[in-house]
Amino acid sequence: MADDHGEHVDRSGVGGRVEYVVVGKRGGIAEFREVGDSRIRKTDAEVLAYQLGVEQSSLLGRRFSCWVEPAEYGVIRSDFQLVEDA
Structure with a gap:
């Protein structure tokens, strides 16, 4: 199921930890995926x-x-939480 922001949301559970990377910064906006x-x-x-x-x-x-x-x-x-490179 997709939410109002186009993100897939599994409503059967309580959530989970997800890892992201910052791919851009324009003005005061950070872009991450x-x-x-590939979704920004x-x-x-x-x-x-x-x-x-x-x-x-x-x-x-980062x-x-x-x-x-x-x-x-x-x-x-x-x-x-920051993810440090190994």
């Missing part, structure tokens, strides 16, 4: 940098994970 998926999502760059504990200027190329949970109008993303 799920690892292994957007969020406020300042807020994402704060959630990850990094400088806004270092967002490009990998992070967060808990993604279905909600009435889309999804809720929380518990942001």
